[in-house]
Amino acid sequence: MVTCVDRKEKYRSVLSNGNVSIECDNPKAYGGAGHEFGPHDFIEAGYAACLNAGTRKICERENISYEEIKITVALDYHDDEKMYIRHKIEIKGVSKEVEADIAAREFQNCLVKKNLSKELIFEPLED
Incomplete structure (x- = not known):
């Protein structure tokens, strides 16, 4: 569970999961700094x-050495009907074939993707 508490500055807030906190702000286009x-x-x-x-777990399980795993995700929510969540998985230090194979498998298994792909129901949290 995450809580979000406002800060004095316009649209700034702090998010916490009870263990760590991170600052949040609206983008300039939406009134924040x-x-x-x-x-x-x-x-x-x-x-x-x-x-x-997940990519790291696959590499670990299959004893695949790598230098770095870099994931890039871009959200496009400007369509009124659809939201696009595009990703790129880069595994430095392996061949392109190995990278493509691992990326395809991880895309199929990613729990966050599976959860975001379900029907979303927004409702108040009960005390």
Whole structure:
């Protein structure tokens, strides 16, 4: 569970999961100063973190050495009917064939992707 508490500055807030906290701000286009992560950045971050961890688990399980795993996620929510969440998985230090194979498998298995692909129901949290 995450809580979000406002800051004095316009549209700034702090998010906490009870263990760590991170500052949040609206992008300039939406009235904020844009100095911190914005609300949509957290959707991208959750998906990127899941893809990164899953890719690392595949490499670990199969004893595949790599130099770096870099995940890029871009959210496009400007269509009134659809939201596009695009990703790129890069594994430095392996062949393009190995990278493509691992990326395809992780895309199929990513738990955050599976959860975001379900029907979403928004409702108040009961006390």
